[in-house]
Amino acid sequence: MNSDLIRQASAEEIESWIIARIAEIVNVAPAAVSPDAPFDSFGIDSAKAISLMVELENWLNLPDELPLELLFEAEAIRDAATGIAAAVSDMAAQQGGVRP
Template sequence: MTADQSGASGDPSKSAEEIQDWIIDYLAKELDTSPNSIDPSATFDSFALDSATAIGMTGDMENWLGKRIDPTIVYDYPTIEEFSNYLAGQK
């Protein structure tokens, strides 16, 4: 994980719940479904996002969080829940 503090401009205090909700809303729009149908314990893999969509989501999340996200950390934190907890706990 690379936390590029020099470029940080966003609110660093987003909670795991806020991050999780953001991801679920994003995926729901991408999959044209309701946020309620998305299980936070599901892996990103299970949504079959193509790589361009995955990179796009990471980019939008970086803009929202105001920090760099290494896209490869998803291998270590493969579910929405784990990924959100990791990002919230990471300073």
């Protein structure tokens, strides 16, 4: 387990992070990525999607992996970000601390 504290990012911060990474992956401006669009609408293959989740976990300094379903099964990016923020909050509570 990582001894550093988890970054407790808001759903909005996570949403912005995901949008920026999707834009980078599909080579469009972040403004072209709607938070109301489902993740799978961007044509990102599973290897890139898993890589995106690993990057997100590293950015948040998580001790455990997030369930991929949080990203893949959400109705929209905004919903995924909300679910991820809740999962991160639960992990931080279990770890006993957060980092802003």
